[in-house]
Amino acid sequence: MTKERQILGESGEEAAFEFLRKKRYRILERNYKTPLGEIDIIAQDKDCLVFIEVKSLSNTSYILPQEMVNKRKQEQIIRVALSYLKAKGLRNADCRFDCVAVV
Structure with a gap:
């Protein structure tokens, strides 16, 4: 990962x-890491546990950030979420998976 991409991601x-x-989410974890992978943010939204993937792109990209969460990444997030639970x-627990796209 280039320094520029790292800064953009951070x-x-x-x-x-x-x-x-x-939005009054209660942030429980940031950059939750396991040998299975990482979840960017784990938060509580009312009675729901939310596993959040953050995708950032510069405004010169030709795709939307959320389009970068492919099937493989979704499966990885699910495995890490199950491990967390x-x-x-x-x-x-009631839970859901969100993607926050930042341009």
């Missing part, structure tokens, strides 16, 4: 964090 994650905080004893 600033996008910070923008997403602020956006979610203003098991580790926290939350197997029956």
Whole structure:
């Protein structure tokens, strides 16, 4: 990963964090890592646990950031989310998967 992409990703994650905080999400984890992969943000939205992938692109891109969350990435996020739920004893929790796109 180039330094420029790393900076873009970090600033996008910070923008997403602020956006979610203003929407009154309770942020539980940022950059939650396991051997299975990583989830950018795990948050609570009312009674729902939300697993959030943040995608950032410059405005010179020809695709939308959320289009970068392909089937393989979705499957990885699901595996990490299941691992998180098991580790926290939350197997029956209501949850959903969101993508925050930052341009």
